[in-house]
Amino acid sequence: MSMQKYIKDFPILKRKVNGKKLVYLDSAATSQKPIQVIKAITDFYMNHNANIHRALHTLSEEATIAYEQAREKVAAFINAESTEEIIFVRNTTEALNFASFGLRDMIKKDDKILTTTMEHHSNLIPWQQLAKMKKAKLDFVDFDKNGYLDMKMFDKKVNDAKIVAVTQASNVLGTINPIKKIAEKAKQSGSIIVVDGAQSVPHMTVDVQELQIDMLGFSGHKMLGPTGIGVLYARKELLEKMQPVLFGSDMIKYVSLSDAEWNDLPYKFEYGTSHIAGAIGLGAAIDYLTQIRMKEIRKHDIELTRYALKKVGKIATIYGPKKAEDRSGLIAFNLANIHPHDIAAILNQDGIAIRSGHHCAMPLHERLKISASARASFYLYNTKKEIDLLLKSLQRVKEIFS
Amino acid sequence: MSMQKYIKDFPILKRKVNGKKLVYLDSAATSQKPIQVIKAITDFYMNHNANIHRALHTLSEEATIAYEQAREKVAAFINAESTEEIIFVRNTTEALNFASFGLRDMIKKDDKILTTTMEHHSNLIPWQQLAKMKKAKLDFVDFDKNGYLDMKMFDKKVNDAKIVAVTQASNVLGTINPIKKIAEKAKQSGSIIVVDGAQSVPHMTVDVQELQIDMLGFSGHKMLGPTGIGVLYARKELLEKMQPVLFGSDMIKYVSLSDAEWNDLPYKFEYGTSHIAGAIGLGAAIDYLTQIRMKEIRKHDIELTRYALKKVGKIATIYGPKKAEDRSGLIAFNLANIHPHDIAAILNQDGIAIRSGHHCAMPLHERLKISASARASFYLYNTKKEIDLLLKSLQRVKEIFS
Amino acid sequence: MDKEIYTELIMEHYKKPRNFGKILKADAEYSDANPLCGDEIKVYINFSNKKIKEIKFIGNGCAISQASASMLTDYVKGKDLEFVKKLDKDDVLKLLGIDLSFNRLKCALLPLKAIKMAVYSYFSK
Amino acid sequence: MDKEIYTELIMEHYKKPRNFGKILKADAEYSDANPLCGDEIKVYINFSNKKIKEIKFIGNGCAISQASASMLTDYVKGKDLEFVKKLDKDDVLKLLGIDLSFNRLKCALLPLKAIKMAVYSYFSK
Numbered sequence A, B: 001m002s003m004q005k006y007i008k009d010f011p012i013l014k015r016k017v018n019g020k021k022l023v024y025l026d027s028a029a030t031s032q033k034p035i036q037v038i039k040a041i042t043d044f045y046m047n048h049n050a051n052i053h054r055a056l057h058t059l060s061e062e063a064t065i066a067y068e069q070a071r072e073k074v075a076a077f078i079n080a081e082s083t084e085e086i087i088f089v090r091n092t093t094e095a096l097n098f099a100s101f102g103l104r105d106m107i108k109k110d111d112k113i114l115t116t117t118m119e120h121h122s123n124l125i126p127w128q129q130l131a132k133m134k135k136a137k138l139d140f141v142d143f144d145k146n147g148y149l150d151m152k153m154f155d156k157k158v159n160d161a162k163i164v165a166v167t168q169a170s171n172v173l174g175t176i177n178p179i180k181k182i183a184e185k186a187k188q189s190g191s192i193i194v195v196d197g198a199q200s201v202p203h204m205t206v207d208v209q210e211l212q213i214d215m216l217g218f219s220g221h222k223m224l225g226p227t228g229i230g231v232l233y234a235r236k237e238l239l240e241k242m243q244p245v246l247f248g249s250d251m252i253k254y255v256s257l258s259d260a261e262w263n264d265l266p267y268k269f270e271y272g273t274s275h276i277a278g279a280i281g282l283g284a285a286i287d288y289l290t291q292i293r294m295k296e297i298r299k300h301d302i303e304l305t306r307y308a309l310k311k312v313g314k315i316a317t318i319y320g321p322k323k324a325e326d327r328s329g330l331i332a333f334n335l336a337n338i339h340p341h342d343i344a345a346i347l348n349q350d351g352i353a354i355r356s357g358h359h360c361a362m363p364l365h366e367r368l369k370i371s372a373s374a375r376a377s378f379y380l381y382n383t384k385k386e387i388d389l390l391l392k393s394l395q396r397v398k399e400i401f402s
Numbered sequence C, D: 001m002d003k004e005i006y007t008e009l010i011m012e013h014y015k016k017p018r019n020f021g022k023i024l025k026a027d028a029e030y031s032d033a034n035p036l037c038g039d040e041i042k043v044y045i046n047f048s049n050k051k052i053k054e055i056k057f058i059g060n061g062c063a064i065s066q067a068s069a070s071m072l073t074d075y076v077k078g079k080d081l082e083f084v085k086k087l088d089k090d091d092v093l094k095l096l097g098i099d100l101s102f103n104r105l106k107c108a109l110l111p112l113k114a115i116k117m118a119v120y121s122y123f124s125k
């Protein structure tokens, strides 16, 4: 496979676990990092480390430029109109919280916020809390037995929705939702469309202008970047209307003892010393992904997913769409009468890392009438051979529990 | 000097700037990082990277343990009673925002929040905004002409204060405030005492139990640690009463479509994927500082500050206390009729990095009737020889502007 | 150590858990969940003479958490507050006869936590 | 490049800024500040025939920002909206005759921003 040549860039993949070569199938939780990203971080701390924006000395100058270049890379990656629309945050969860916070003045009693039953907690609880605070209504679009969003239900419910909050790719079902269609309908109803891009931005081309997305959140650590850095994209017009969530330092233009005036975009939303090394590392990750091309990564995901659906599908119940093309690069599954924890623990004996649990999507699991599932998720460094190893290990699980 | 042997641990200090050896006098903005910290981060990404708390595989296990060990190190460093009292945040600014947010239900109309005129914006604006929101009163303790807090004024004003928010060390005047006395009085008045530890925790022993501090915020990047990680310490009893600020993932115990139940401490306040590498890097920084011993670092700071007060004091106006013992390791100053920017720019030609501006303390500068100042700040890797170089360069500035 | 957690003893308790079920109108009840993995347990206790007379549990979890609940409920029968108070991680591991990793420990300890809370709630009434 | 920013030209304008002062009841006024360093400027303009007739500024800043304000205010006298609109970073650097680092550029551009905003505010009335 054409991705093979990139594996050597990931030092951790040489590692052994319980005497076996590591098979890392947990990239949907967090991805591994290529040496290029690790080096970008190290280089910053070894050669350019300084606080940004504020000082005139050379280090600060270099750090500021590197930080702002990272912002430019992010803007280009999702095709934002301007760097003013790129806010560096901690992770997707923070991005979606800032979104719900920022939009709070637009929500009144009995207004409707529309989301889905397949959301990650990060794209559910902020809206739940907002609805509670404003006595607004929170309504849900359900998914069908194949894991597709019920678009008829969506069409009916979107009409009077003030906000539509939806994930682009489900971290359990794998379903890729038709964001463009959803956004178009949302626009027609005058609603603001907020997208959880945690699982989509790392794995496919996401063009915010083409998709007509108003707000988008995603995490650096799931796309080869460092921990502690994520992005909130929002259209400038919205950001200008929004109040900042947290206050301090760079976000200030003028402060007296009694009041403060906010700074220009995007700084209005970045408080205190930024995660400078994190932004720079994310920039390096974007360089890496761009050089491989997102189209190729998507192709690879589909190929592995198709193979996994076929192979693992024989012995396990896999949730979500049957067609690999409609899915992101992961499968969540169960083996009859075996708890996912036990699957994960036994797989780990064979050096295979998967996740088990509800993957921060409790309502979705309740909807599926299961309390947990096992999940194997892929990225560019995974291979079909690793899926064969997964299958072999799953068979061993069945034997132990037979 | 006894700190000399540590200089070699800081790779960036070998660097040249404008052909001169770098003299980094901007540690109050952000500190440089020893190789031990850089290596801890690299080692995490190269060998143990995984998401924490959620998975049963070996990598996740290792990452979780390393992350929680970092929390233990932080708790021990400030002598917190329990790791449940240690919340990892982005930086001091975020810590203080979470503090003001968390306390908001305890503040009613006409309640008094007491702070000082020497605060950094990060410890001013969150209280300003809280006061605004609740129609509460924000009152200030002033400082005297030598830069000491007016304790008589404090005694008078503390009586009916619900919250006392004060910095332990000023980032402009250098003043170290008598936190223990302040906290005792605050306790007597039944007020909650919130301390900005951004400039103190990196430079001296801070024992939250001995000082009777209720809440404390500080930043990793100012104490040899990575960017993007900071700490909010708060007494457990307070944390239990407080509502979480932002919502999602790990902070959840149970979620249904309509509601959520918060997780136990400290997770209630940590949302989404944490800055795992950041916490681990901060842990390594604490190990490094602890091994040198904070008492030694404080001694070194005093020695350099005394020297700087004497030498630089001859040609510049230095703000704040005259006694080095009462100050943290920095001096903010002005040369008559020369703008601090111009000082900083010319010093940079000589490879010397200082800061110029209002250092995010506008009200303090207004109070001093200046619009900006130059600031040289020290850490364990600085030497008297570097202060001599600073002086020489300042003399060159005076010549250019004569 | 990863190798030996699915011992015969564990598997036996997992497949045939002791004390599985509900007690209607129990003297004490307590539900808890492990938020990070979705394990759930509910414990029911009847007391007599300040000692645990009857204890049952229902729940949903992996082999480790189920076996732990099965063994622990057996172990605390006839015991008093003081006994339950003193139980800790090491006792659970000794009962299970295995060693567990940091994250997996949570599975094994969830039943202990639920039993403790149920007992405490009874005695603090 | 760091070396040559304190040229004779810059120092001359800094020490004796042109057009320093206020205009009472100006046709247009605009204040701006650079939040990151504390530089402040206020620009006053009178127009005649849609052209800048008189322009003055007050402010507080470093040699670069003051020299930039001094030169720019001279430069835009007699000019119209179109001319001001087109002015950019490169024009300012050409006037100043120096090259500037990323962070320092903000000092040099603050006067330009203030002049533009004052002119725009006049023409959008």
Ligand SMILES: Cc1ncc(COP(=O)(O)O)c(C=O)c1O
Pocket (backbone or CB within 6 Å): A249, A271, A272, A273, A274, B028, B029, B091, B092, B093, B094, B120, B122, B123, B167, B169, B170, B171, B196, B198, B199, B219, B360
């Ligand atoms: C006294 C004080 N408080 C708060 C801060 C803010 O720290 P951070 O930017 O890491 O949030 C600083 C640092 O600039 C400071 O000196």
Ligand SMILES: Cc1ncc(COP(=O)(O)O)c(C=O)c1O
Pocket (backbone or CB within 6 Å): A028, A029, A091, A092, A093, A094, A120, A122, A123, A167, A169, A170, A171, A196, A198, A199, A219, A360, B249, B271, B272, B273, B274
């Ligand atoms: C769909 C989805 N949304 C949000 C998140 C939360 O991401 P983070 O933990 O980086 O905030 C995740 C990752 O777990 C996810 O899969």
